[in-house]
Amino acid sequence: DNSPQQLENAKTYCSEYNCIQFIEGNAASIPCGAETFDALAAIQTYEYIEEVDPALKEARRVLKLGCPIAIVSILWDHCLFYGADEALNLTIFEAFKAHCSHQMLPMELSHLLPDNGFGSITRQNLSYLETALNAGMAGYYLSKLMALFATTKGVSNTDAKLWLSQLEQADKDGRFGFVNFPVLTMATTI
Template sequence: MPIEFDEKAARSLERSYQTPEIATTRRATLDALGLCTGEHAADMGCGPGFLVAEMAGMVGPEGRAVGIDTSPDMLALATNRTDNLPQVEVVDADLLHLPFEDGAFDALACTQLLLFIKDIQRALAEMRRVLKPGGRIAIIETDWRGVVLNAEDDSLTRRMFAAWDAAAISPNLPTRLKPALLAAGFTGVGVEGVPIINTDFGRDGFSNGMLRGVAKKAQKDGAISDDEATAWIDDLNTKDAEGAYFFCVNRFLFRAEKP
């Protein structure tokens, strides 16, 4: 079952996005976009608004930073976060029907959204439409099928991640994104890996919240029992106490231009 971006999910993602690992990913996205003062930029699926707030700092008061999202709870968090930034607009809009004129933006970010979209080509075409010629796009997607984890029970871990797989339409979109960008008419497509590695299971690390979310999702979908969820998390805590905890997942940053 797909994830619902309700109030609980919004709060949990807001916590996760404050971890140093996700702050590093945001930095990489902003570096790829290279925003300048006065430019017009937008973040597609802005979630709690961290990235659009940072974009606003780069384009300055004479620029424009727009965050769009379809979740009222995410929009509320993003609005709250950017309230004091007059150059920010938080807009209730669907990526597939952007309420902006052709060529409205110099740069667009789209992080961790395309995996939930069925018609990727339409989404890319819509983003291309609202970019100016020469405009830049930065997309972050994760290879959710490639999680590396030191866990005792392989079969239970596989069932956990099978349920997680069903949370998105394209859990391994990075494998297909370059040809999709080229087919949509983007040029200069480049990609770099942004790995997230945790060697402890501390609550301030990305994998703690993420793996607890995986267990909750599998439990909610009936893929595992309550006892199995508890045993899995207990095992990860034991690995941590023994100094044997290891987690890695790869994010991929795609950059491209509208010719």
């Protein structure tokens, strides 16, 4: 990870395991030698990188031949909240699109991976549905993040707060829904 705070969090979370090494770096420039790793996991990483090709080339460089890469990324066009006014919901989602470079990365990986030295590509749908807006659930935290982000992209604070309150009311009324569509893409170095 390139975030010292995230690395500290990970070290704390994984403190009982002595087989994990934490390295500060970024996906396009991993500070280690060629063919160092037996596997690589990129969880919601590549969708936030403007140029994915150099990062995948770097992943291929640091992975041993025949070793796997596991990429979890979200089909953001299919990540939806239900219960708020449709027009306001669309406004929030349109503003949120600017949060990452690749809204539909799982669809792009079918050509990006082979072009960068990977084969044997498989995909697994990890989609899920939440029907309650509770702290501790992904939809709860994502709604807060989306509302805050939308205010940095021209949505008024009033509209962002209104959207959140509409989701809360939908939850109270039993008509709230949140659908998320992560995809696990696996490939092997060739």
